[in-house]
Amino acid sequence: MRASLKFKFIMIRNLLFLLAFTAVSFPVFPGEGMWLPSLLEKYNIEEMQRKGFRLSAEDIYSTDRPSMKDAVVRIGGCTGVVVSERGLVLTNHHCAYRAIQSHSSVDNDYLTDGFWAMTEDEELPNRGLTVTFLVRMEDVTERVLSVLDDGMDENQRQAAVNIISGILEDEAVEGTRYNAAVNSFYFGSEYYLFVYDVFEDVRLVGAPPSSVGKFGGDTDNWMWPRHTGDFAFFRIYADDENEPAPFSGENVPYRSPVHMPVSAGGVRENDFTMVFGFPGSTRQYLTSHAVDMLIRMRNPHSIRLRDERLAAMGREMERSDTVRIKYASKFASVSNAWKRWQGENRGLERLDAIERKRAIERRFAEWVEGSPERMSRYSGVLPGLDSLYSLLEHFTLAFDYGQEALYAIEAVRFVNDFLRLTETRTDLRQGTDPARLTSVLSQVSGNFFRDYHQPVDRRIFSMMLTMYRENIDEEFHPAFFGEVTTGFDSDFDRFADHVFSESAFVTPRGVADLLYVLEQDAAGPDLLEDDIFVRIVGDIRAVYNENVISEWNSLNDQLTPLYRLFVEGLREMEPERAFYPDANRTLRVAYGQVRGYYPRDAVYYNKYTTLSGVMEKNLTGDPDYNIPDRLRELYDAGDMGRWTVNGEMRVGFIASNHTTGGNSGSPVINGDGHLIGVNFDRVWEGTMSDIMFDPAKCRNISVDVNYILFITEMFAGAGHILEEMTILR
Numbered sequence: 227m228r229a230s231l232k233f234k235f236i237m238i239r240n241l242l243f244l245l246a247f248t249a250v251s252f253p254v255f256p257g258e259g260m261w262l263p264s265l266l267e268k269y270n271i272e273e274m275q276r277k278g279f280r281l282s283a284e285d286i287y288s289t290d291r292p293s294m295k296d297a298v299v300r301i302g303g304c305t306g307v308v309v310s311e312r313g314l315v316l317t318n319h320h321c322a323y324r325a326i327q328s329h330s331s332v333d334n335d336y337l338t339d340g341f342w343a344m345t346e347d348e349e350l351p352n353r354g355l356t357v358t359f360l361v362r363m364e365d366v367t368e369r370v371l372s373v374l375d376d377g378m379d380e381n382q383r384q385a386a387v388n389i390i391s392g393i394l395e396d397e398a399v400e401g402t403r404y405n406a407a408v409n410s411f412y413f414g415s416e417y418y419l420f421v422y423d424v425f426e427d428v429r430l431v432g433a434p435p436s437s438v439g440k441f442g443g444d445t446d447n448w449m450w451p452r453h454t455g456d457f458a459f460f461r462i463y464a465d466d467e468n469e470p471a472p473f474s475g476e477n478v479p480y481r482s483p484v485h486m487p488v489s490a491g492g493v494r495e496n497d498f499t500m501v502f503g504f505p506g507s508t509r510q511y512l513t514s515h516a517v518d519m520l521i522r523m524r525n526p527h528s529i530r531l532r533d534e535r536l537a538a539m540g541r542e543m544e545r546s547d548t549v550r551i552k553y554a555s556k557f558a559s560v561s562n563a564w565k566r567w568q569g570e571n572r573g574l575e576r577l578d579a580i581e582r583k584r585a586i587e588r589r590f591a592e593w594v595e596g597s598p599e600r601m602s603r604y605s606g607v608l609p610g611l612d613s614l615y616s617l618l619e620h621f622t623l624a625f626d627y628g629q630e631a632l633y634a635i636e637a638v639r640f641v642n643d644f645l646r647l648t649e650t651r652t653d654l655r656q657g658t659d660p661a662r663l664t665s666v667l668s669q670v671s672g673n674f675f676r677d678y679h680q681p682v683d684r685r686i687f688s689m690m691l692t693m694y695r696e697n698i699d700e701e702f703h704p705a706f707f708g709e710v711t712t713g714f715d716s717d718f719d720r721f722a723d724h725v726f727s728e729s730a731f732v733t734p735r736g737v738a739d740l741l742y743v744l745e746q747d748a749a750g751p752d753l754l755e756d757d758i759f760v761r762i763v764g765d766i767r768a769v770y771n772e773n774v775i776s777e778w779n780s781l782n783d784q785l786t787p788l789y790r791l792f793v794e795g796l797r798e799m800e801p802e803r804a805f806y807p808d809a810n811r812t813l814r815v816a817y818g819q820v821r822g823y824y825p826r827d828a829v830y831y832n833k834y835t836t837l838s839g840v841m842e843k844n845l846t847g848d849p850d851y852n853i854p855d856r857l858r859e860l861y862d863a864g865d866m867g868r869w870t871v872n873g874e875m876r877v878g879f880i881a882s883n884h885t886t887g888g889n890s891g892s893p894v895i896n897g898d899g900h901l902i903g904v905n906f907d908r909v910w911e912g913t914m915s916d917i918m919f920d921p922a923k924c925r926n927i928s929v930d931v932n933y934i935l936f937i938t939e940m941f942a943g944a945g946h947i948l949e950e951m952t953i954l955r
């Protein structure tokens with residue numbers, strides 16, 4: 227009797243549990259959400275503390291006293307964390323990749339060998355790389371909304387928002403060295419002002435060889451179990467007042483008021499973790515129609531186009547080391563989204579995302595019908611979104627092919643940039659000094675050719691155009707397609723031979739000659755029109771920029787106000803629930819717990835990996851798992867110094883934090899506010915979290931600080947870097 231009652235109780239409990247997790251809504255699951263640091267006190271701190279956070283919301287974000295946020299920086303498109311009082315910044319190897327590559331050559335190959343400055347004098351400056359701190363943020367919704375009224379159409383509204391934003395930004399930074407930006411949240415329902423401090427002299431301090439920092443390469447990218455030592459060090463430099471300054475030999479290491487202590491104690495199951503960083507973009511509120519379009523059309527086409535581009539690059543990279551270095555960064559970035567889209571599609575299908583979104587929409591529609599006020603405010607929302615998406619379908623594929631095929635041709639992008647400069651920089655073009663224009667152009671051209679290998683691009687050219695012609699309506703075909711049909715037997719290969727031998731834009735010599743002529747003749751730009759690549763780009767612009775992009779943008783502009791109402795309605799429908807806004811490159815906190823997961827039936831993935839796993843993968847013989855001899859020596863000798871946890875050398879770990887692109891390099895922080903890892907990826911089964919988060923499968927991947935410390939000290943012999951840091955057990 228007892229037993230059966232208990233059984234019933236368990237059944238009911240399980241059922242409730244199941245219901246809770248299949249609830250028809252946008253439920254906020256444990257781990258889901260990217261929260262604004264200034265709102266933690268209001269929405270999150272209690273839950274965080276229940277999960278094991280032992281500090282206060284003020285410790286994370288405060289404008290009255292130093293707080294954790296003063297150690298978190300945006301660096302390039304990534305995040306980083308300050309880990310010493312001398313402005314030392316820890317981020318990912320893949321975030322430093324371009325910087326490392328730019329200092330590399332075949333003879334001095336820091337990508338392959340790693341780079342370690344043994345003194346501050348040896349630290350390498352990086353043009354264009356900046357580090358940004360958030361000084362403060364402020365809710366300015368009321369002030370922005372006060373200049374808007376319901377009679378405005380979306381363009382008028384946006385214009386008004388821009389004006390008031392400009393005023394608020396100026397006001398916020400007046401008399402300071404800071405920058406400010408007003409960002410929109412929930413599609414323009416709320417606005418926040420962010421004040422930033424930007425440092426321009428950022429130097430490379432250390433990076434492991436790719437065989438550590440990119441161990442597993444593209445084979446392991448977006449996957450767990452992972453063994454990548456994806457980290458690198460930079461240093462912020464300032465002038466003698468400790469203020470930002472352009473690069474100068476006189477600059478000194480930035481004296482950081484706050485740096486994050488490191489905890490080398492190792493993670494355990496269910497430990498509290500938080501990720502503090504600058505996530506780029508998510509689309510949590512997409513409707514079923516949009517998700518359907520993504521799964522069925524956008525992702526599959528984009529994946530196929532990138533298959534071809536990757537094959538074209540890969541083939542030439544295998545043949546020559548010079549090409550390998552030139553294309554390393556391009557290849558990694560093309561392959562990154564290519565692989566994510568594949569995981570995302572599988573994840574969305576497995577979650578039955580379209581049906582779940584439909585269920586939300588049905589519930590929303592019912593709720594709207596529940597009152598006349600709601601009817602008058604929201605009844606147009608879903609039908610409006612639906613009909614806009616129907617119109618968008620037609621342009622979306624062409625839009626994607628423009629990005630992923632036409633502008634995937636490197637020379638098309640180059641010629642386009644080149645022309646834009648000659649067209650828009652009238653200051654340079656007109657007047658008496660054509661030399662000014664040509665010097666800018668020759669710089670652009672120098673940058674382009676440094677990493678260009680014509681055979682790769684020629685192949686991309688013919689493949690991309692062939693696929694464009696096959697998949698995109700004739701009305702969107704650039705005019706030169708006609709010439710290919712009549713003059714080249716419809717064969718883009720033959721056309722490519724012709725174009726690449728005729729155009730001046732595909733060799734440094736050709737461009738140099740062109741610039742010479744331009745410089746002799748101030749009216750020169752007209753002369754460009756005879757070049758075949760200029761005609762090609764002109765045709766592409768004529769059809770793509772004018773017919774596709776403009777329509778696509780205008781339809782998307784019409785989506786915004788509908789989404790604004792949709793999300794406003796959802797929030798009204800569920801007033802007790804804490805919603806979080808889509809990522810938009812502003813500083814956010816995600817929190818969760820260290821936890822393994824079941825990637826598929828009967829298979830369980832442990833929460834951390836170890837150095838033994840590196841050796842295991844190395845034995846497969848796959849070149850992505852090549853390792854430096856020194857690493858094997860240390861492993862064989864059991865020489866891991868102070869950095870083992872229970873006798874093991876931990877490499878990476880996973881936790882249930884909600885992260886996205888831009889969170890790379892984000893500090894992963896324990897319940898005491900100490901750094902335990904650096905975020906760099908998500909697991910394959912959870913890559914759909916930009917659109918739909920699944921607490922059972924979404925995990926962020928971090929490199930364990932123990933591995934960072936071990937590699938830096940024992941492998942690279944750069945123990946002096948550790949001496950700057952505050953390391954706790």
Ligand code: ARG
Nearest residue numbers: 320443444447448558562907
């Ligand atoms: N997937 C990670 C991120 O989105 C790492 C990318 C770099 N690594 C690579 N093998 N391509 O950025």
Ligand code: GLU
Nearest residue numbers: 886887888889890906907
């Ligand atoms: N690797 C990504 C980045 O560069 C982070 C992974 C993700 O998208 O979660 O930001």
